[in-house]
Amino acid sequence: TQLLEQSPQFLSIQEGENLTVYCNSSSVFSSLQWYRQEPGEGPVLLVTVVTGGEVKKLKRLTFQFGDARKDSSLHITAAQPGDTGLYLCAGRSSNTGKLIFGQGTTLQVKP
């Protein structure tokens, strides 16, 4: 069974701080996605990374896909209260095509 372990599970920081969320697996994924989910809503796709070593930036968010395509990280610079939410990583299985989600990281940014 392919698993994606996400850490930390919870993060509470002050506005302006930096943070990194990690997503790790022993399995290789054909692509990896990061989502953000707010209460009462479904997840919204932030980014898809496909190539090992790929780095993508979305304003203050930086996403990296590991060289071996088994892990990924999300770094937020100068976090703002509007960044508060549940962040989910999801890997597309090379074998089955299924999308496998990590447990999620609940981020709270205090003003």
Next chain:
Amino acid sequence: KAGVTQTPRYLIKTRGQQVTLSCSPISGHRSVSWYQQTPGQGLQFLFEYFSETQRNKGNFPGRFSGRQFSNSRSEMNVSTLELGDSALYLCASSSSAGGTDTQYFGPGTRLTVL
């Protein structure tokens, strides 16, 4: 374009009952996937339908079933409900099946089993 819609948004059932949830994908999208989200297990894949055919299935018991209609709308059914079936059920649509196309999620149906 209208987003993915799911009905009902909230549902309360008792153990042993059955339930049907509905999902209308974004217009033009032919792939619909269903997920179960719980605090303990996170988001888990239930199944994916494309052009009325089930293309992929997660590790859930046979009490969980689904179907897709010719207009791409999808329903999922859970029979003989158990307390552990209480969850947020999310539906996502995309234009093609199982690839790198963006999946757009609906707001979910919150099912509570008493």
